[in-house]
Amino acid sequence: MPRLFTQQDSIQPFVLLIFGATGDLAKRKLFPALYNLYRDNFLNKEFAVIGVGRTEMEISQFRLFIKESISEFGRLPLQEGAEWERFAARFDYIAFDITEPDAYTSLLAVVEERERKTNLMGNRMFYLAISPQLFGTVSNSLERSGLTNTAGWKRLVVEKPFGHDYASAKMLNEEIKCSFTEEEIYRIDHYLGKEMVQNIQVIRFANFMFEPLWNNRYIDNIQITASETVGVEDRASYYDCTGALLDMVQNHMLQMVMMVCMEPPGRLNTEAIRDEKVKVMHALRRYNEEEVDRHIVRGQYTAGEGGQGVVCAYREEPNVNPASITETFVAARLFIDNFRWAGVPIYIRTGKRMQKKVTEIVIQFKALPNRLYFNKNDDVAPNLLIFRINPREGITLLLNAKKQGTDSQVVPIGMEYCNDCGDASPEAYESLLHDAILGDPAFFTRWDEVSLAWKFIDPIRRTWDKNSRAPEEYPAGTWGPAESNEMILNDGRRWWTGEDIIKNRKTIKAVERPKY
Numbered sequence: 001m002p003r004l005f006t007q008q009d010s011i012q013p014f015v016l017l018i019f020g021a022t023g024d025l026a027k028r029k030l031f032p033a034l035y036n037l038y039r040d041n042f043l044n045k046e047f048a049v050i051g052v053g054r055t056e057m058e059i060s061q062f063r064l065f066i067k068e069s070i071s072e073f074g075r076l077p078l079q080e081g082a083e084w085e086r087f088a089a090r091f092d093y094i095a096f097d098i099t100e101p102d103a104y105t106s107l108l109a110v111v112e113e114r115e116r117k118t119n120l121m122g123n124r125m126f127y128l129a130i131s132p133q134l135f136g137t138v139s140n141s142l143e144r145s146g147l148t149n150t151a152g153w154k155r156l157v158v159e160k161p162f163g164h165d166y167a168s169a170k171m172l173n174e175e176i177k178c179s180f181t182e183e184e185i186y187r188i189d190h191y192l193g194k195e196m197v198q199n200i201q202v203i204r205f206a207n208f209m210f211e212p213l214w215n216n217r218y219i220d221n222i223q224i225t226a227s228e229t230v231g232v233e234d235r236a237s238y239y240d241c242t243g244a245l246l247d248m249v250q251n252h253m254l255q256m257v258m259m260v261c262m263e264p265p266g267r268l269n270t271e272a273i274r275d276e277k278v279k280v281m282h283a284l285r286r287y288n289e290e291e292v293d294r295h296i297v298r299g300q301y302t303a304g305e306g307g308q309g310v311v312c313a314y315r316e317e318p319n320v321n322p323a324s325i326t327e328t329f330v331a332a333r334l335f336i337d338n339f340r341w342a343g344v345p346i347y348i349r350t351g352k353r354m355q356k357k358v359t360e361i362v363i364q365f366k367a368l369p370n371r372l373y374f375n376k377n378d379d380v381a382p383n384l385l386i387f388r389i390n391p392r393e394g395i396t397l398l399l400n401a402k403k404q405g406t407d408s409q410v411v412p413i414g415m416e417y418c419n420d421c422g423d424a425s426p427e428a429y430e431s432l433l434h435d436a437i438l439g440d441p442a443f444f445t446r447w448d449e450v451s452l453a454w455k456f457i458d459p460i461r462r463t464w465d466k467n468s469r470a471p472e473e474y475p476a477g478t479w480g481p482a483e484s485n486e487m488i489l490n491d492g493r494r495w496w497t498g499e500d501i502i503k504n505r506k507t508i509k510a511v512e513r514p515k516y
């Protein structure tokens, strides 16, 4: 159920078991998120965290690892002294191989010891920050060892990727469902934890002025961009056998499509919202081979001038196959074949080593009748509503107004709301961890959403694998391959990026469409 951050008293005590506590995700996201929640009083006074990894280390070393992770990646500065000691004392660490079923007996002993010392009410949250191949093994062992047999609640948080196609996701789901019910499974999509993604439903359903326009009578097209300037960094071994389609589109991009396009739910509760999201996935047009070629562009970066100077081509990155045909960019034209959205193209694009780090959603409203009133050369810009998700959070509404000092020269003006100009927003992982502890799965993905996303993705992946054609090339530091621009220009439209629109307000020109 969407909520305001709930303060300490209404949150129950719990023990959090982090599998993969020595890994990158724990270091960069989970420990800083826990610390922020603690400092902001969003955790019960009674809680404990037990880290699991293979690396042998003393508890003092583990606590130092946590301290360093918070100092480096935390939103709030670390407070030294007694305050830190109180926080650190809640952490335990146990090293064992999680593929070894017998080893869970000692984990159970550590958990029970903690529960005896402090009244944690038997509430247990298991966070799998490990390779997805191990999800099934761990959830099985949790049950067999008796760790899931508790007087309190039990919850399983699983990271992405949830499978690599529909069949593997289904198998994985069946495995974890042997030990946890759907209500107890929290599948993470960290985009759903982002402030402005959560804000979509509020902007839509708390403003009467938008909802009547939110359909194919008034909206010309929708654009969703998630561009990154970074390359594959040190994740090449994962990325080169995954690619942008599976890494970004199957999850984050489709989740944003669902949030923007779902019907208003009957009630604003978790299951009602998820039901509406699922309907979007049912209506999302699936593509055959010929349509994949027509509606989807895949690209791979070559050497170029990225944000960090000259950077190498994807194929030259360490641990990438020099002949790799993995895509680092995807642009697609999607359609939702229902009464509300029929005929409205939804353009999505995502990629590595692009010109800017931007995540935003642009709603482009239909144009005024051509040449009717102002700017007879057809350069009245369309109205745009822009959700700015990252790096600057906010909303921009692009309207038209009279240029100062002219009779009727029309120029675009931006009305802007900044979401994070005062206090920094909570990190996505903060918000999601908090929800999971609270038992609120609204911003986690339900199995039917995930399975339908795979059913949309699988034919695309199969088509590409069958063709085994190299992706289109784009130089690092650009907006992707030329084919992405061509796809949208051929429709008489263009990609918008909010920042450029605001900066170049006076030079906006809508793309020409046929005149009649």
Ligand SMILES: NC(=O)C1=CN([C@@H]2O[C@H](COP(=O)(O)OP(=O)(O)OC[C@H]3O[C@@H](n4cnc5c(N)ncnc54)[C@H](OP(=O)(O)O)[C@@H]3O)[C@@H](O)[C@H]2O)C=CC1
Pocket: 019, 020, 021, 022, 023, 024, 025, 026, 028, 052, 053, 054, 055, 096, 097, 098, 099, 128, 129, 130, 131, 132, 159, 160, 161
């Ligand atoms: N890193 C990120 O930014 C993101 C990660 N994810 C997902 O999070 C999960 C973890 O990723 P990440 O942290 O990057 O991975 P890492 O490789 O950095 O960490 C893996 C963790 O798993 C532990 N581990 C692996 N095998 C075993 C084993 N047999 N027994 C016990 N522990 C084991 C490792 O312990 P040890 O090192 O001590 O052996 C380590 O703590 C993955 O599902 C990934 O897809 C999702 C989004 C972003």
Ligand SMILES: O=C1O[C@H](COP(=O)(O)O)[C@@H](O)[C@H](O)[C@H]1O
Pocket: 226, 228, 247, 248, 359, 390
């Ligand atoms: O899940 C992933 O997301 C990140 C981008 O996340 P953002 O919050 O920085 O927009 C991406 O870099 C990574 O490849 C992918 O696995």
